[in-house]
Structure formats: C-alpha cells, structure tokens
Amino acid sequence: MKDEGYFGPHSMAWRVHSNPVTLVGGVRALLIQALHPLAMAGILEHSVVTGDISGRYMRTRDFVLAAIFGDRATADEAGARVRAAHRPVAGVDRVTGLSYRATDPELLLWVHCALVDSFLAAQQRFGRRLEGAEADLYVAEMMRMGRLVGLRDEDMPVGREDLRITMASYEGMLRHSEGADATWKLLAHPPMPLAGRPVWALVFAASVSIMPPKLLRIYGRTAPKIPASALSAGVTAGARFARMIGRPSPVFAAARELARAEGVRL
Secondary structure (H helix, E strand, O other): OOOOOOOOOOOHHHHHHOOOOHHHHHHHHHHHHOOOHHHHHHHHHHOOOOOOHHHHHHHHHHHHHHHHHOOHHHHHHHHHHHHHHHOOOEEEOOOOOOEEEOOOHHHHHHHHHHHHHHHHHHHHHHOOOOOHHHHHHHHHHOHHHHHHOOOOHHHOOOOHHHHHHHHHHOHHHOOOOHHHHHHHHHHHOOOOOHHHHHHHHHHHHHHHHOOOHHHHHHHOOOOOOOOHHHHHHHHHHHHHHHHHHOOOOHHHHHHHHHHHHOOOOO
C-alpha cells in the first residue's frame, strides 16, 4: 500500500493546501508571527544573512509541503531538519530583554497557531469555504504537523475555538519592532521581476485584508481599501505567477498523482 504520509488524499489538510490561496495564508502568517519579539529575535540574530525573512518564508513553505504531502519518511526528515535548526538558536532579545530559545514550546506553539490560523483564514476568504466541522477537523489534523517540530498534542488547539483562545493568549506579548517592520517592508516589496510586482501587490493586500484589525493596529496600519473582487483576481494571478517563477515541488506532484489514483482531484 502506498505511503500517504500523515494526512492523505481525503484529509482537510490536502484539500486546503492544494489550493494556491495558501500563498496568501503564508504571507499573513509571517506578518503575524513577526509581532512576537522573541520569535523575531531568532531570525534577526541567528540568520546567516541578518533578517533572512524571505529565506524563512521559503524554508517554512518547504517544511509545510513536506509535512502535509510527503510520505512519512519525508515528513519526519523535514521535522528533524527544523528541530536541528532550532537547537542552537537562543539568546537575549534586545527589544524586551527577555531570554529566548527557538525550542521553547510557547514559541513553537505561537508559530504553529499563526500558520494554522492564517491558512484557514485564507481558505475561508479566498478559497472554497470549509463548513464548521470541516474547519475544526482541519485544525485538529494540523496537530500532526505540530508534532514534527516537537509540540505535544495536549498543548495544541483541537478546533477553531481552541485556536482563537490560544492566539488571544499571546496578545499581551505582541508589539511593533524593528524586526516586524522589516518583515512588513520585505513582504510588501520583495525582490522579484518587475512584471510580477503589480500582481504581488494584490497578493500582499489580500494577506493584509484578512489580518485581525487589532494586529494591524500594532503595525500602525489599516486594511487596504481594495474591492474584494480585485483582491480575489490578484490572488489567482499571483498563484499562477508563483508557479511560473518557482521551482516545482516533487512532493506535491507525487501527492497529486496519488490523489488522482484514488479519484481525488487536487
């Protein structure tokens, strides 16, 4: 029997992450994660290139693809790489004066929840909306991804309400910082071919449009005043452009063939 990994063709995770709107969710997740100063400290102070935000996006994307669409060995290897990369990352944050470790379960949980919440928000706004029970199932399924980076089941949300409560519990820690500002600016204006910049502007605006207003206020920003139809068109065009300039994912290609063999279209 073919190894379907930790999720499989009939999972909510495969349904959500086969949709290109995850591009929007990924950008939203980075913007939200960046508001936690201890999460940003590890990137700004331990990257080979200081503030390697774009590299972090690509590494996160590769991990999520491997965790969700890879077979179990591929997913386990991806998780092991993340855990190994986290082990030496520790220090004292210059913004808060607090010590941090990338292996801290509270930081891992913040990153995990921001990802899950953002992917779900993008799906609900720009993809095929999940019904209530389907959305709860997606949150629960994503615990399997959390385990790969070292989180325990008892610490992770098992549904939308748990996710909302967990996200809210971090609000007192969130703040605007140099790192958050650098993240915003890089994601708003990433290095890319001139032809792709107008499309990316809409993708970024779509990501910002689904951020919680209270988090936008921390950034000192407001939601973009762009018609929903224009944002949706921009997301579609952005996904096509990303596929054109990005390297194809063998993991996703193999998963798509597996799904097709089971009568599931991704």
